[in-house]
Amino acid sequence: MxxxxxxxxxxGKIHQLEATVGFSLMEIIRDAGLDIEAICGGxxxxxxxxxYIQEDWISKIQTADDDEESMLxxxxxxxxxxxxxxxxxxxxxxNGINVTLAPKF
Numbered sequence: 072m073x074x075x076x077x078x079x080x081x082x083g084k085i086h087q088l089e090a091t092v093g094f095s096l097m098e099i100i101r102d103a104g105l106d107i108e109a110i111c112g113g114x115x116x117x118x119x120x121x122x123y124i125q126e127d128w129i130s131k132i133q134t135a136d137d138d139e140e141s142m143l144x145x146x147x148x149x150x151x152x153x154x155x156x157x158x159x160x161x162x163x164x165x166n167g168i169n170v171t172l173a174p175k176f
Contacts, residue, residue, distance in 0.1 A: 074163065079171040080105055090161045096122070096170060097156035107172060113157035115139055118146035120156040125169035132159050148174050 074090040078100055088103045097120040100107045108119035115138045124132065129152060135143065139158045143149055156170065 074161070074166045076100075076161065076165070077167065077169045078103075078105060079169070081172055081175065090166070092161055092163060094161050095157050096159045096161060096168075099161060100156060100170075100172070105172070106175075107156070108175070109157060111157075115142055115155060115158055118142045118155060121146045121149075121173035122154060122156045123150055123171040123173060124152045124154050124159075125171075126152060128165070128168045131164055131168075146173070 074092065075087050076090045076096065076099055078086045078088055080086060086105060088099055090099050095113055097107065097109050097113055101109050110119045111117040135154060135158065139155050142155055143153055146153065
């Protein structure tokens with residue numbers, strides 16, 4: 072079976088990306104060549120993979136832990152649906168998830 076995620080980039084263009092179970096959303100976005108910095112490489116040590124999760128998907132992902140919350144406190148344009156894409160592992164249940172890249176800082 073083929074899985075996918077839908078990512079809205081900084082220009083408002085929607086990209087349907089092939090997704091692999093077990094990869095983080097950040098890895099999927101980065102590997103597709105979209106403009107996501109992910110400076111720390113997925114170690115939850117920066118907020119450059121900040122994204123917004125579409126509201127109807129929030130309940131399907133794990134809640135942010137203390138480390139992620141701490142990093143989000145340092146991010147810009149944080150909203151209630153803000154997450155670090157490196158901290159969200161892709162699962163079959165997330166097939167078709169809608170993600171928007173947060174503005175660059």
